[in-house]
Amino acid sequence: MSTTATTSPxxxxxxxxxxxxxxTDVRRAAGELLLEEGWDAVTxxxxxxxxxxxxxxxxxxWPRPIDLLIEAFNHLGAIPHHEPTGDLRQDLIAExxxxxxxLVDHGLARVLATLADRATTSPELAEFxxxxxxxxxxxxETIFCQHQSQEQARLSSALVLGTVFYLATMTDxxxxxxxxxGIADRVIG
Amino acid sequence: MSTTATTSPxxxxxxxxxxxxxxTDVRRAAGELLLEEGWDAVTxxxxxxxxxxxxxxxxxxWPRPIDLLIEAFNHLGAIPHHEPTGDLRQDLIAExxxxxxxLVDHGLARVLATLADRATTSPELAEFxxxxxxxxxxxxETIFCQHQSQEQARLSSALVLGTVFYLATMTDxxxxxxxxxGIADRVIG
Numbered sequence: 001m002s003t004t005a006t007t008s009p010x011x012x013x014x015x016x017x018x019x020x021x022x023x024t025d026v027r028r029a030a031g032e033l034l035l036e037e038g039w040d041a042v043t044x045x046x047x048x049x050x051x052x053x054x055x056x057x058x059x060x061x062w063p064r065p066i067d068l069l070i071e072a073f074n075h076l077g078a079i080p081h082h083e084p085t086g087d088l089r090q091d092l093i094a095e096x097x098x099x100x101x102x103l104v105d106h107g108l109a110r111v112l113a114t115l116a117d118r119a120t121t122s123p124e125l126a127e128f129x130x131x132x133x134x135x136x137x138x139x140x141e142t143i144f145c146q147h148q149s150q151e152q153a154r155l156s157s158a159l160v161l162g163t164v165f166y167l168a169t170m171t172d173x174x175x176x177x178x179x180x181x182g183i184a185d186r187v188i189g
Numbered sequence: 190m191s192t193t194a195t196t197s198p199x200x201x202x203x204x205x206x207x208x209x210x211x212x213t214d215v216r217r218a219a220g221e222l223l224l225e226e227g228w229d230a231v232t233x234x235x236x237x238x239x240x241x242x243x244x245x246x247x248x249x250x251w252p253r254p255i256d257l258l259i260e261a262f263n264h265l266g267a268i269p270h271h272e273p274t275g276d277l278r279q280d281l282i283a284e285x286x287x288x289x290x291x292l293v294d295h296g297l298a299r300v301l302a303t304l305a306d307r308a309t310t311s312p313e314l315a316e317f318x319x320x321x322x323x324x325x326x327x328x329x330e331t332i333f334c335q336h337q338s339q340e341q342a343r344l345s346s347a348l349v350l351g352t353v354f355y356l357a358t359m360t361d362x363x364x365x366x367x368x369x370x371g372i373a374d375r376v377i378g
Contacts, residue, residue, distance in 0.1 A: 038310075110306075110309045112359075113302060113305035113306040113309070114306045116302035116305070116306075116358045116359055117299075117302040117303045117305075117306045120299045120302070121227075126361065129359060130360070130361070133359050133360055155368070155371045155372070155375060156375075158352050158355065158356060158368075158372075159348060159352050159372065159375060159376075161355060162351045162352035162353070162354065162355030162356065163347050163348050163351035163352060163355075164351070165351065165354075165355045165359065166347065166350060166351030166352075166354045166355055167347060167351065169305045170301075170305055170318060170322050170354065171319070171322055172315065172319070179344070179347075182344045183344070183347075183348065186344060186345075186348060186375075186376065186378065187348075187375065189375065189378055
C-alpha cells in the first residue's frame, strides 16, 4: 500500500544517480508487466528487455524473482499519502480514497488476490504479503491511534482495510465515495 | 459460503438415489482434491478416479470443469447455518463463527483467494464468484435487516464479511473469538 513495502531491498541505498535511474526504470517496467501480462511475465529476461538493460544488470541488483515482484508492487502502490490533519473522519476518508485508487485504478487489487493465493504455498511470498499488510495497518492505525486505544485502532484498521480489500477483490461493483464515507462513519461509530 | 451456491447446477434435481449418491461422492472427491492438491487437480480424470466412477459418468453430469469446481466449493462450504433467533448480536456472532470455520478450518479462504485471482480473467469464474458473494451477503443481510434499513444492512454485511475474509486470506494470524465479537460489536454500533 505504499512506496516502502520491501522485503530484502536491493543493497544500494547510498545511491549513485545511475543506480537510482535504473531502479526507477526497472520498477516501472516490472509494474507494467505485472499489470498488463500478469504475475508470470515478471521475469529477469522480460524486465531487462522492457526496461532496456542487460539481464546481467538486472540479476546483479535483483537476484531473486521476488525482488522484481517487490519492485512491481512498489510501482503500483506508489502514491503520495495523505498528511494527517488530526481530524479523524477527514483523515480516514482521505486515506481510504487513496487506498481505493491504488487497489482499483492502479490495479493492485488483482495482484493482491494473486499474492494471497500464492503466499499459501511460498514462505517467501507469505513474508512479502505480511510486510504489505503491516504497512497498510501501520498507515491506518496511525490515523486511528490519535483517537482510540491501540487495541481499538487495530480492529478499526482491519475493518476499513478488510472491507475495501474485499469489495475490490471479490466484487466488480465500483466502490463509490458514498461507500467509503459509509465505511468510515460506521467504523468511527 | 453455503451448500446452495450453484451456477448452472447439474440438471437432475428429481433425484434418483443413485444419482444423489454419485453427487455426494463427486462433491467430496472434488472438495478434497481442491483442498489437498489445489485448483488444477480438480479435473474430470482425477475426480473420476478419486470418487470411483468412470470419466463418462462424470462428464455426463458435470460437463464443464467449472461444474466440478462448484461441487468442490459446495463440499468445503457445507455447514449447517445458524437459525436466527432475532437477537442481532447473538445471531451475528454465531454466523461469523460459522463463516470463520468455513474459511479457516475447511480451508475455503485459500481457494477463495484463488477464485478472486482467476475470476479476473474468466467471465465464467467471475459469475461463480458473484454467486458466492451474493449468497454470503444474503445470509448476513437477513440478520441485519431485522434491525437496520436495507442500505445499512448492505454496508454492515460488507463490513463483517470483508473483515473476516481479509483476515483469513491476507494474514496467517488466528481469528480469535474476541476478534469476532469485536467486529460484531463495532458493526452493530
